[in-house]
Amino acid sequence: MEKHKDKWNDLFELAMYVTAAVCFVYFWMKGSQAKMLQAILIVAVLLIIRIVVKFTKTTMFAALRFSVLLFIFITMFLANEFGFYSVIPYLDKIEHIFSGLILCFVGLLIYMKASKGEKTAAPNAKVAVWFCLFFSIAMAGVWEIYEFTTDGLFGLHSQFGSLVDTMTDIICGTIGAVVTCIYLAFKAKRRKMPLIDVQS
Template sequence: MKGKDRWNDLFELAMYVLAGGCFVYFLVKGNGAKVFQAVLIVAVLQLIRLLVKWTKTTMFTTLRFCVLLFIFVTMFLANEFGYYGVIPYLDKMEHLFSGVILCFIGLMIYSKATRQPEGTEPPSSQVAVWLCLFFSIAMAGVWEIFEFATDHLFGLNSQNGSLLDTMTDIICGTCGAIITTGYLALKARKRALPLVDVR
């Protein structure tokens, strides 16, 4: 394990163990939907690892922790353990937090796409800020398209059959994106450095 990423490795390992426990428990209980959810959690964790390896991208420690925490909250607490009915507005908090994560993913993409040889002029931090903002907002819309498609194809109820729910989710994701890009812009201005160095 890498020193600074050791806790993330342990966190991810704990989620595999918990998913395995949920799989066995709900299999015994005969709850097929929860069993599928446990399998889906493992699949998502593995997919992230494959994407990182395939794109040869290094996910910095804070971003990896945020992604793992997001998976834990959305897939374990909300879906597997049914906390949507326990924590008010949990869905909206998830969309707000997703706006933050997607900004940092946009930053990571920008950093990889504009990697410069050592000693050359760094890319524009202003472009990075705008890309992070637009990427995050666009992905909020893409997610709602995905929910709409799965609701109509598989008879699910992710959007509660409501335009209000859809638009509120997009607004929450956009607010998270605006707050994060404001923070990134402020940090870049104080340092007078490109945002690709943000950790």
């Protein structure tokens, strides 16, 4: 089943490469260099992810890979390339909620890989869920630290100089993390076994 899902992810990723190429040609004809650069960045991000996965010898399980690809599609294609920030209300907050989901899966991947080296005990589903939750919330805070730092150093406006924007983003990420962890907890309880098998 995991391999079958990964085939759909392969097709999804291929479609993103094709879409990026079409966007590059289209915006080249329109003379929009910024949009052409965005198309190049999309391809670069997809390739970097592949390189990192191969370098670290990590197998991304299907749900994580799909979440990452969908996040790239929403943030880089819809929001930036096609300008949907002005079309979909609160798209930025939706992205932060979705990032909470992705970071939970990343936390799960880290936990399962770390536990695989342990010889004394099998991975604990309850500990895995709590780790995913805390990891995701912590990373939401780290991202806001990054935005605060770059805004201060380079005069950017990622946080609009507003504590409300910062805290709302962290809250949205936390909501995504909590919902995902509830799903993982129910999944673990139903199966009465480790959440997922992550190959090395």
